[in-house]
Amino acid sequence: MIKRYLLAPGPTPVPPEALLAMAMPIIHHRSPDFLPVLDSAKKGLQWLCQTKNDVLIICSTGTGGMVGAVNNFFSAGDKALVINAGNFGERWTKICKAYNLSVEEMKIEWGFTVKPEDVEKALRRDPSIKGVFVQASETSTGVYHDIKALASVVKKFDNTVFVVDAISALVAHDLRMDEWGIDILIGGSQKGLMLPPGLAFVGISEKAWAFAEKSTLPKFYFNFRKERESLAKNQTNFTSPVTLIIGLNESLKILQKEGLENAFRRHERLAHATREAVKALGLEMFTRESPSNAVTAITAPAGVDGQEIYKNLRVKYGITAAGGQGQAKGKIFRIAHLGYAGTFDVITAIAGVEMVLKGMGHPVKLGTGVAVAQELLLA
Numbered sequence: 110m111i112k113r114y115l116l117a118p119g120p121t122p123v124p125p126e127a128l129l130a131m132a133m134p135i136i137h138h139r140s141p142d143f144l145p146v147l148d149s150a151k152k153g154l155q156w157l158c159q160t161k162n163d164v165l166i167i168c169s170t171g172t173g174g175m176v177g178a179v180n181n182f183f184s185a186g187d188k189a190l191v192i193n194a195g196n197f198g199e200r201w202t203k204i205c206k207a208y209n210l211s212v213e214e215m216k217i218e219w220g221f222t223v224k225p226e227d228v229e230k231a232l233r234r235d236p237s238i239k240g241v242f243v244q245a246s247e248t249s250t251g252v253y254h255d256i257k258a259l260a261s262v263v264k265k266f267d268n269t270v271f272v273v274d275a276i277s278a279l280v281a282h283d284l285r286m287d288e289w290g291i292d293i294l295i296g297g298s299q300k301g302l303m304l305p306p307g308l309a310f311v312g313i314s315e316k317a318w319a320f321a322e323k324s325t326l327p328k329f330y331f332n333f334r335k336e337r338e339s340l341a342k343n344q345t346n347f348t349s350p351v352t353l354i355i356g357l358n359e360s361l362k363i364l365q366k367e368g369l370e371n372a373f374r375r376h377e378r379l380a381h382a383t384r385e386a387v388k389a390l391g392l393e394m395f396t397r398e399s400p401s402n403a404v405t406a407i408t409a410p411a412g413v414d415g416q417e418i419y420k421n422l423r424v425k426y427g428i429t430a431a432g433g434q435g436q437a438k439g440k441i442f443r444i445a446h447l448g449y450a451g452t453f454d455v456i457t458a459i460a461g462v463e464m465v466l467k468g469m470g471h472p473v474k475l476g477t478g479v480a481v482a483q484e485l486l487l488a
């Protein structure tokens with residue numbers, strides 16, 4: 110037997126409180142049993158997204174939320190400015206193109222973030238741009254884009270909405286939907302929210318709802334205006350994923366007990382300790398600026414295949430972290446500290462990396478990174 114540790118940037122471990130609640134018998138989604146459950150989840154999500162707006166609960170993975178953010182607010186031929194700084198930025202481009210939007214891509218070198226002034230220039234150059242699409246945390250490269258600054262740029266343009274894929278950032282980063290002016294904010298269950306995969310969350314501003322009135326793209330399963338009407342009655346348009354929503358309430362309860370600020374600080378602390386430990390081992394960060402609190406992306410040492418590090422962690426020590434995606438495949442490996450994560454997740458990950466590197470013949474003094482993480486995480 111090998112004991113397993115899940116340290117991937119999704120799915121993430123699920124706390125026992127949520128697992129137990131989800132083990133209870135299924136209730137009917139139109140019964141009086143369920144209405145207060147959805148009501149409480151709805152309010153909890155507004156608290157988490159720091160918004161008075163509707164936060165829809167969609168039965169799909171995070172990408173479904175991204176798709177809905179395109180087909181509900183735009184029309185074929187509409188101009189989209191996509192900030193493509195990695196694998197998930199690329200996904201925005203693919204979705205927008207699938208729905209025949211006209212895409213202008215702002216390509217950012219992997220490991221770097223977008224400069225808000227470049228977005229402002231692009232919007233001034235072409236005021237017909239209807240949407241700016243970005244990731245908060247670009248999970249493939251481990252950067253965090255400056256959402257606050259970007260929101261303050263897009264806010265100046267009445268014809269443009271700001272669409273943020275916060276699937277890996279929610280809970281790990283302070284994202285103030287109303288105060289900053291984020292128009293569409295997307296989350297997913299299997300990341301910071303500590304749940305199994307299967308739910309997407311979509312927060313929507315009044316500015317964005319006005320865009321929905323004019324959107325002519327086809328909608329059926331992802332019909333957000335219908336979901337909004339249902340949500341007002343504490344229902345979802347189709348059969349509610351009752352089990353996951355029951356789990357969501359448990360996760361939200363845990364987070365509410367911790368407090369938002371504390372949750373952000375915990376993620377910041379774990380991320381910082383991970384980075385410093387990795388650097389103490391002589392490894393380089395793949396992320397070159399503004400690292401995410403959700404995941405640390407590390408460049409594999411010269412001559413070592415990043416996928417082999419990832420594979421050895423899993424096969425030899427039971428640690429499921431992550432390798433690289435797209436152009437970074439083989440060059441990097443990634444460690445998450447997201448959701449149900451604490452001190453000993455970081456220490457486990459760093460100890461595992463040291464043991465794997467040593468096993469692969471890379472010179473490592475065992476305990477070097479672990480000691481740094483321990484110092485930084487002393488209570």
Ligand SMILES: *Cc1c(COP(=O)(O)O)cnc(C)c1O
Binds near residue numbers: 170171244246275306
């Ligand atoms: C995980 C992730 C997604 C995709 O989510 P799925 O649940 O796999 O559809 C999208 N964007 C980011 C930034 C992610 O981390």
